[in-house]
Amino acid sequence: MQRRTLLGGVAGAAALTFAGARPASAALPVASAAPNAALNNLFNTYGNSGVGWTGADSTYSTSIPGGKRLWIYSDTFLGPVNPGGGRPLDTPFLRNSFIVQNGNSLTTVYGGTASAPDTLLKPSNPDNWCWLGAGICIGGVLNQIVVEFAKTGPEQWDFAWVGTHLARIPTANLTQPISFTPLPSSTEVTWAAWLQIIGNYIYIYGVEDKGVSKYLHVARAADRNLRGQWEYWTGGGWSTTESDSVRIMDGVSNEHSVTPWRGKYLLITQDTTELFSAKIVGYVGNNPTGPFTDKTLLYTTPETGVLGTYGNGNVYTYNPHAHPELSTNNKVVVSYNVNSLNGDDLYEDVTIYRGRFITVNFS
Template identity: 25%
Template sequence: MNRLRQVRFFVILVAALRFGAPIANATPPAATTAFDCVRWPEAEALFHRDPRWRGADGAASIDLGEGRVLWLFGDTFIAAADSPRRAGSTFLRNSVAIQTGYDPTTATFQPYFQTAEEAPRDFFSAAEGKWVWPGHGAMVDGRLLLFFMRAAPQEAWPKFVIEGWEARLVENPTAPPTAWRWRDLDLPPLASTGDVNLAASVLQDTHFVYAFGTNRSPKHSGIVLRWDREDVLEGDLTAPSFWNTTAHEWQSVPAPSDDGLTTLFTEAQEEYSVHYAARLKQFLQVQTLGFPLGKIAVRTADALTSSWSAPRVVHTPVETHWAEGTFVYSAKAHPEQQTDGLAMTYCTNTKNDLQVFSNESYYYPRFLKLRLKSATTDRDAPETP
């Protein structure tokens, strides 16, 4: 995304966030836009350019500007330098990468992780015995805001429990990631509520930063909180606001409870994306629908505070027909990627540990392209939502 496109997109996004459509009725509007979603295997070469990086999940992206894209990954496999294969590799809870160039079919891909005693280690550290999974973030006045899920092990499936969320602010995001300087941000009591994950997607306008997430109780609801930009830059996230659908205004979050938080939509996954689609003049939410064999679904809304459409399945991944134990999850959009549509990814995994190591088809993110269809002929139109 060049500088002119970035400025134009930001102006449109500011208008949409601040002056969106009036509050709609509680019933979700009917989805009318026709989409076409296809595989984009050529773009998947991006994730195979470094021989030591042997796959990961999560796969959120942030446009850092000047042709650089930050990728945030969860569980990651890093192979030994002399043995570029997943078998025998080191398992990390997170890693990052810098993509240089906005076309993933030709861009470079440089992964980053920490090392200790010459062995790979998580890029983002956590308290002993626990870990963080990166969510999403945004560049805010030259600094990089990042949100994370805090996790800990447990005996029962899925072998982990989400304990809350946290945020960090990188002071020098133009430097190589291994030279980053970051600080932990002050958080509200809500951050320690295990039912709330606030790491899915981040947007901003000239006054506020908006973070989307999930409230697991009672309906696995999609939620959004916001902060003044000045508070974010000062490292203070202790006083977020939420949209009260009854009073039709932003109000302080009741601490420390998650009771009363606005439900934007139900059936929200832990990982999803939200961005403003300028051609649609709507916000677009992307996620998998269902688990373990998720299908790729989208929702739309005229404004963050208006009703969201019901989820609409736009793609059924071929992996949903793979061997028993396979699961498909973590679908997201990547609007900074250059293509004749909207780039999206999803992730795959399996309960079969032997398959994870022997079948490297698992665990590499898969690329898709979402395109608008012609309103008159139902043919694919090379238009980006």
Template identity: 25%
Template sequence: MDMKRMLFTAVAALLFAGVHAQTPDLTPPRFKVEEAPEWSALFIRNNGWFGGDGIYTIPFNGKEHQASDSLLFIFSDSMIGSIVNDSLLPGSRMIHNSVATLKGHLPDSNKMHFAWDVNEKEEAISVFEPHTPQTGKTDYYWLGDGFVNQEQDNTLYIFGYRIRNVSEEAFGFREVGNTLIRIPAGSKPPFKGYKEMDTPLFFKDKDGHTGSYGAGIFVNTAKAGALAPDGYVYVYGVHGMAKQMVVARVKPAAFDKFDQWRFWDGAGWNKEMSKAADVTDKVSNELSLSPLGDGRYILVFQEGGMGTHISMRIGASPVGPFGPVTRLWDCSSDAEEKTYVMYNAKAHPAISAPGELLISYNVNSVEFLKDLQKHPHLYRPRFIRLKINSLK
């Protein structure tokens, strides 16, 4: 173990042990943020996949905390079709999830390959379709975070949110269940051999609002390259109108054994999911937690779930306490139309340079089909680069 890792481990242990003994320093470090145009440009495409949201990155080697030599991108709703002279051709198609693979960790379009499934008519369809016992006839998957589980033969796990349309309005959908998708090591897109299981990780809070785990995963193990490994996988959930965040953890070897999961209740790890405590709020349904080099952690999210501000909170441990909201970036310049919305910012350590965090966010429209005709490249991730001296 090198000196920097030893120092980080010692500081993190002191902070975590002293979470309730004293108030840790949650002051944001000095930082600089700039656009990352080379990464944003990687997703400006005219044939095949030309738009999507829900972007997560998963290193195939399971090394979550360093630049990867090969990784998987996963998307939720995705557009497949063709654009010519900035005009969308007839026949484009929306599917509910897709994937891409990148060889290396640099934004090279020649090494980026998008994939989706096709039906018997050779029409694009989603990579993952729900077929669990609790699945309804019209349910489909949006995707949460995922990771390669090195304690289970490098099985790739991805959270699947079962979504059901309830009206024709812009936001006429709701989540109705949480599943876990399991993909054997060595599988190639579009992943024909996956398995899936319903989980107990979808819930209603005391106010009757729904919530679900899988918004972010923090693999705090030595094999994943964590700076202060404790051997657990931390899984973050979000619920309610105030976008409150809850935390669960489990050993990676028991990841699909839900009786082994424990939930942070504000003082310790509880068997009962209903006892989970809100550790912070104003986050987004997709987010990330990453270690700083000084024993603290950085939580990145879209403030309030949907809005123009990408923000962060500094945490003393993977379960907090978390400091105040610090705004990193205003996405207003992306709003070519008043109908545009921005959401679900998160960091991607596996494609980040040392001392930086590459952060993505999604752009959509409440008049999607109308605006897509005018601006066919609107529906794609954008990237910014966060530079902090205390990043590893």
């Protein structure tokens, strides 16, 4: 919950314009964009029931064996839900969780027990906690990026990123990781925003978060093996030295997506060149390393701000990305997160802290 105000919320907040300014022409052929009623109804019905997950953020997804889909979440509220649509003050709050979707059936996966639920993935230091980045299933094993944070002082916002890890988890038993391996963390880039298989490689998209400025970086791992040697895009080639990674562009959110699209690559992100922006934008590149150009407005989130659907100036949206397993070249399903700067709002209305889904149609 805290991260989304600082890292995610500010990921929906300000950024300075990077020197390598991008064209503002709307070259992406957007025909329409609208809420995805089927997905929104599915998760709202489940969340309002109070039987498991009632809200969270991140909202990554990946297909898993058996025709199922895994939804990957960070800060998570569990049930129950009050009759008026709020949360009890003692409602369980976890740092991460999963939902397994089997058709129209959703099941929450968490640690601990039903009577004493606990966070699913934890770091070795019990004083720290983990939020989940992108995850991808390969051969029945979930390759899950895990981002570790630690407190730096007594105040609410006194915390900092301390490292990134890879959790490998069998999809047949999502509560029992096979391994927990450190990932490159020697620079200020958090390699957690997106994972994309392209040929024999997994491309890893990271963000250098400077608060008001957020820069995109790209790495890749051969043989689709995140535990192997990584290479970092230098602007003209690849290096095995992490510090050689270059800033590709600014204006991205801490979570975004880069997916193959019509022979090119589609970048979807919050427009962090604006303060607490309600704009979800797209860019297109000829290569998975960019450059990404032709910035195009895809959707304006209706929940944001005092004029939004909640009529609440504290409500903001952030961290949109695509769901490739649900998308085609003509229709791309995108999720984004909703939160409030006032934590009390999340207990008064369970629907605020819950992802939304839209479908962007391209002509």
